[in-house]
Amino acid sequence: MRWPSPAAVRWMMLAALLVLWEVLPKTGALPELLLPPLSKTLAVLFTDRYVYFAALLVTLYEVALSMLIACGLGILTGALVGGFAVLRNLLLPVFSSLYAVPIVILYPIFTAWFGIGSSSKIIFAGIYGFFPVMLSTAAGIRTIDPQFLLAARSMGATLTQQITRVIIPASVPTVFAGLRLGGALAIIGVVVSEMLTASAGIGYLVTLNRTILDSPRVFAGILAIFVLAIAYHMLARAIESRVLVWQAAGRRRKSSSPDTSATVPAPVAA
Amino acid sequence: MQHLANLTERRDRTSGHAIEVAHVSHVYAGADGGVPALHDISLSVEAGRFVVIVGPSGCGKTSLLMMMAGLRGQSQGTILCHGKPILEPDPKRVGVIFQEASLFPWLTTFDNIEFPLSLRGVPRSERRRRSQAMLSLVGLEGFGERYPHELSGGMKQRVSIARGLVQDPPVLLMDEPFAALDEQTRMTMGHELLRIWSTASKTVVFVTHSLTEAVYLADEVLVMSARPGRIVDRIEVTLPRPRTYEMMATDVFGRLRERIWQQIRETV
Amino acid sequence: MVRFSEVAMTRAQITLIRSVLLALVLGSWELLPRSGLINPLLLPPLSEVLAMLGKLIGRSDVQEAVAVTASEVVVAFIIAVPFGAAAGIAIAENEYLGEIFKPMLFYAFSIPKSIFLPLFILVFGIGFQQKVAYAAFSTAFVVVMSAAAAVESVRSEHVMVARSYGATQMQVLWRVYVPSMLPILLEALRISMIFNFTGVMIAEMYASRTGVGHLINTWGENFQMPQLLAGVIVLSAVAILFNEGVRALEARCSTWRT
DSSP: OOOOOHHHHHHHHHHHHHHHHHHHHHTTSSOTTTSOOHHHHHHHHHHTHHHHHHHHHHHHHHHHHHHIIIIIIHHHHHHHHHHOHHHHHHHHHHHHHHTTSOGGGGHHHHHHHHOSSHHHHHHHHHHHHHHHHHHHHHHHHTTSOHHHHHHHHHTTOOHHHIIIIIIHHHHHHHHHHHHHHHHHHHHHHHHHHHHHSOSSSHHHHHHHHHHTTOHHHHHHHHHHHHHHHHHHHHHHHHHHHHHTTTSOHHHHHHHTOTTBSSSSBOOOOO | OGGGTTTTTOOOSSSSEEEEEEEEEEEEOOTTSOEEEEEEEEEEEETTOEEEEEOSTTSSHHHHHHHHTTSSOOSEEEEEETTEEOOSOOTTTEEEEOOGGGSOTTSOHHHHHHHHHHHTTOOHHHHHHHHHHHHHHTTOTTOTTOOGGGSOHHHHHHHHHHHHHTTOOSEEEEESTTTTSOHHHHHHHHHHHHHHHHHHTOEEEEEOSOHHHHHHHOSEEEEEOSSSBOEEEEEEOOOOSSOOGGGGGSHHHHHHHHHHHHHHHHHO | OHHHHTOOOOHHHHHHHHHHHHHHHHHHHHHHHHHTSSOTTTSOOHHHHHHHHHHHHHOHHHHHHHHHHHHHHHHHHHHHHHHHHHHHHHHHHOHHHHHHHHHHHHHHHHSOGGGGHHHHHHHHOSSHHHHHHHHHHHHHHHHHHHHHHHHHTSOHHHHHHHHHTTOOHHHHIIIIIHHHHHHHHHHHHHHHHHHHHHHHHHHHHHSOSSSHHHHHHHHHHTTOHHHHHHHHHHHHHHHHHHHHHHHHHHHHHTTTOO
16 A cells, blocks of 8 residues: 655645544534634634734734844844854853743743833844844854855955855855744744733733633634744745745755754744 | 076966966964975966876865965965966956855856856846856856756866856966766866867866876876975876877876876875 | 954953953943932842842742742653654654654744643643643654654664674664764753743743742732842753753763764
């Protein structure tokens, strides 16, 4: 017997999951409080679509700004730390140590300082994404082959040309990996902080409905966040493969996980 | 060293000395006074000749080539190209060809070949015309829109050669260009290089650690000693041109190869 | 630029600059609130926070919270590692399983695990089991990936050489797999522990009656800054010390690794 293709298996698993989600509570195998049927969840999502849409807008706004911090600062600092041995020796060990701290414990400080509105979420998620983005960028910048610069110099490239024509294009994969990672972490950071202490946003909706035991609305929120995260990941991948046509398939796959500073995925917790 | 006497006399492109290296020494800076890398090297390469430098690993042959290219400075001595000192990279006088990895992976074959032209703001149509010509010279018509990762090792090296030739420099410096290729491709590429060289009339300085490649390609082989690198022998390769694969089986070829091997073995 | 990037510093210089930076941070933490440049209600001076830390350590409710959190961290870790490792080894050794599940793992990383917290509360209620289950769940993903990476780091040439000299399955396991994987395994354990700790913290901060996460969340809500900052200092110090300890061990185990 031939095994079905891995992609087919994945689709079958997804289908089975959706069917079970509908059937298990409907047949009473699981109480509806624990797992409301898929149809009921979707129905709630539809009737409350304006509520969820408004919450999603708040979340997206916070994600966008925290992504700016995580990616902007993270890529910039990572490029400097990766590019200059002085900064690398001085700062990289410090950053690697700080990376062990569960950033989420800082969140109560931010709510105390900046209130429970959007700013505390943006700052928290920005810092949450900053470290992994910075470390992965620093690692990526260091993989630029010095032969490229030597070749460019042999062809008479000026310092400016070496930067614009060699260093910047050679950094593009690293920067994209940083953007993908930073965006994913910004989403995670914003959702976590909205679930903890907030007054708006999709994470807040989940928590609010949980406390009043409105399971269909909790699952509707979970579903919305799930879709948001997956959609972002797919979008980032699609843009990446469009822009990076010049990368060999093998290298692209490798750089798709520079969430791995060395061999093991970076702390993308929560 | 009588050829050093008329150092500055001849500046002609087609005759005389293309490269003149006089008393070049180099010491790598270090805590305990530094490591001597090259010791009092003098050599001259006549225009139009194909000169190969061989030597044990770490003897400084690549460093010497980088100095000829103006990519690295030396502690002492002078290097002239057609009578004028080389102080910084000058692609109009000296083209450098590296191992295959030096092609920019984000540029197509066309754009890689045109890279040195675009640095100088040569208009696009002119660039494309010249890269087309180079591409057909190296036998890669139709591969202009490919990215390096879509080319084989030998094809990449052809692109590298085209890039080195596109500004028509009188001198080509080649740093172990075929080292990453497999043996068969390497032989083919050597043969191709000789064909291109014979049509383009260039001076070539070629660094390698393959003795067979050295004898097969060269008019003249310079043998360097282990660190600190010195020139210990200069061997004229008297085999006729055009070279053929059959020559490798001849006694002359074998004797030349043996002599170089002896020299290298003694210096290590 | 290339030249500048190669400027080297001695160990002593690096230590000096780092010490100065640290002194600067700690000094301004003390002086800025004292001078009134920063509102001491928002950021109490360092000395005040440290004094509070001394008091907190003696409080029995804090001690109890620490004990609860520590046991949650340990139990969740003990559950997550074997399950995750088994799954990771399976997808690394079996190509078919790998092709099915590896792409899913990349997606799994982009999804906030915290959205499943309400589920864990619905199933287990609020308490020890729910914290442990959630932390183990959020850690398992990393363990799976790390274990897969560790297995894949074993070079098939080495396995082949061992087989060709007649090594038994057990000998291949102990003499090739374990030493090859050891450096990565330590790194994997270290990073899994970071995730695990974060998982416990989030679970405790989200909904809890005890535990350190619950304490700092309450202190934050009640605006008790000295208590909150003291808690953050201790938690950070524990995390950093653990991390550095395992890293030192990694360095010792991987001297042969290039």
